[in-house]
Amino acid sequence: CDKYGIDFWMWIPATFDLTDKELRAAGLANHEEIYKTAPRVDDVFFPGGDPGDNHPKDVMPYLVDVAKILKKYHPDAMIWLSMQGYEGEQVDYVYDWIEEHDPRDWLAGLVAGPGSPPIPETRRRLPAHYRLRHYPDVNHVVRCQYPVVYWDPAYARTHTREPVHVRPMDQQFIHNYFAPYTDGFLTYSDGSHDDVNKATWSSLGWDSTMELRDILEDYARCFLDPEQAPQLADMILALERNWHGPLPLNGDVPLVKDVWQEFHRDSGAVFPGDGSANWRTQMFAMRATLDAYTRARLLNDNELEEEANQAILMNVDEGSDKAIEKAESILSEADHPPKEISDMREYIVDLCADLWESIGFQTSVEKYGANSGHRAAILDYLDVPLNDRWWLEDEFDKVAELENESAKKERLIELANWETPGKGSYYDDIGHVGLSPHVVFPGGASAHPMLYKVPNPTFWNHEGGFSRKRLAWHCTLDWPHLLRYEGLDPDATYTLKLSGVGDAKPKVGETLLEHTDYGKEEGQIKVFPVPKEMTEGGTLEIAFEPLNEEGINWRYQSRLSEAWLIRND
Incomplete structure (x- = not known):
């Protein structure tokens, strides 16, 4: 790094309880030993979570002490904090703490990585004199920051969560979308399987105007x-x-x-x-x-x-x-x-x-x-x-x-x-790209790289991928934007059936459908008769009332697997 003038970063989490005085002291001693022996340190990246499970009320004073040690050996070095895993009150605490203490002498800014609050929101709330560094996960394809859409x-x-991962078009899109909000990036990777993705980001970091084909031709000339x-x-x-x-x-x-x-x-x-x-x-x-x-x-x-x-x-x-x-x-x-x-x-x-x-x-x-x-x-x-x-x-x-x-x-x-409920009835494997014809996407499936507004399927790794459950239950969606059915018989009546986990509140317009059966376990069915007046025009659009599940681990939140619209005899 000295030879080429490249910043040398260190990533040092706190995977222990910061309220434990002995562990806290040992953590600080570890920082001192590292900084004392390191010939060069420009920046220290501290992840608030992933790994780590400490409240920012304990993290921020700890970083004050870390900064004192860091500055003793590397006076120009700065600390960066990611709010990975922080929600609601924890996020507010960080911004309030920054406003009250003004730590610009040691805090360079925030890092937006997997599990962090949305980048546009972070840039809006972070005072302008603090920088925001992007920490994109180029490594994973599912259950991650930027899943395959x-x-x-x-x-x-x-293919597992870490297959040979080749998505240069997606990487360019993600880079270009978030670049105006951020001050550079550090790509996250666990191996060599995402080599093309790393090359794409590195090239765009060097010259953001490069054409993607030029990047890939350079890659091919060099390595293939x-x-x-x-x-x-x-x-x-x-x-x-x-x-x-x-x-x-x-x-x-x-x-x-x-x-x-x-x-x-x-x-x-x-x-x-x-x-x-x-x-x-x-x-x-x-x-x-x-x-x-x-x-x-x-x-x-x-x-x-x-x-x-x-x-x-x-x-x-x-x-x-x-x-x-x-x-x-x-x-x-x-x-x-x-x-x-x-x-x-x-x-x-x-x-x-x-x-x-x-x-x-x-x-x-x-x-x-x-x-x-x-x-x-x-x-x-x-x-x-x-x-x-x-x-x-x-x-x-x-x-x-x-x-x-x-x-x-x-x-x-x-x-x-x-999957074939009969003439005039319809089945959707919700989240299956080839078996969900009635799912409506707002603005197209790739409208937003973080999929804030476009729901994306979750692929569950039940029993390490060897679960004998029905395949539709391995692939779920939180809630589709809409289920739209057209060409319905205006003289017929219909029943909506859903499978999934937890709760579901389907609605037509602002009217919630009332259930007659309400199975909440995986594989159980919820049944909602659809009032005849809702289908008399030949079209039915079903949305889902948002559920308040804040504070519930994402693995246990409600989700949808399958939907049937059954024409009643």
Whole structure:
């Protein structure tokens, strides 16, 4: 840093209770030891949370003491605070404390990172002489600061939270949107899987006017193959587009796999500088193949589930046992996939072995020591069903335990028709980009990078990704902007049914619908008859009254999984 005149930052959290005097003193002693031995320190970044769980009334006096120690060894160094995890009263406390104490001699400003208050609001409330540094998470794809917008659930089920993460278009959009509010940035990353994202931010930080294609061509010239830079820029962009929209409808995915495999085979296997194994090429070829493998399996699994449901309906009159046997036999065909799928699986396994050898890339918990399944361990999820096979098999076991044949047949028919409620009725897997046709987006799905105004699905990591729950319950939405139904029969009556967790207050206009059943547990159903006058015009728009759940951990807040609008007979 001295040689190139680059600021040297240190990130030092307080992961202990600041009200414990001994731990507090030990924390300060640790700061002193670090600053005393460090040849250069320009800035110290203190995260208020993530990690850490201290109230700012304890954090701010602690930082006063930290600043005294820091200034003793590095007089020009400054401290930055992030309000990660702070809400309501805690946020107000920080601004009130700053106004009262005016710590500009040691506090450079605030950092806006994952879990921080909105950047525009922070800039508005922060006095102008304090700076605001962006701390963008370029590392994660779900349950994070900047999730992939309406990712296909099949990807979320197989790619983990930290896959090979290639989103240069999104990164440019996020950078440009927030740049006017902020004073530079520090990207957050945990590995090499987001290499393109880091390069995008670094290039824009150097020159915010750079065209994205120029950035990617520079990247390709430096790290992949200078002779094929324009084509490689297109191939990188294609990896990002693989993740756009419903996966079954994205016919480009197999073609992207082909071009990356060809490049890896013919010219990209070695690094252009020294002839060593080119881990970036390995990484991109693996990701492209994983995308195509996931799509091929999804199409196959969807077809098998549809056939299994039809087998139930065709055989249930001959007995529940026969219907179940036929359905289970069809679903089990996924254990012996077509050769095309098996070949892609083998290619992925081989490239993951190469990546382990080249850079220690950890794509499995057991085999390569990944920290956990969601930390890029894609090998551990190569065979998880992409249909509801596991859930159906468990439901079949429950059906077998029912007391009489009539109840068994009734439940089997219900399972087979779960997503096909009949003519004139509608089903939405809320949050599924390909199965939520009645969800209305305000201003388009990418209208805001932080999705303040555009609800984005949450993909739950139940049981480490191996939960046998219905897939629709793995993918939820807090509340859609609107559910809009058109072409309704003005002479018919309708019933709204919802599945999810916790509460739900659907409304038409300002009129709340009244429930007749109100299941609040996962898999239970809420039932709301729709007054006939609400559908007489042939159109129905359902919104959701906001719920006051402040103070409830986001994991336990209410959410929506599925919606049915049933035409009553």
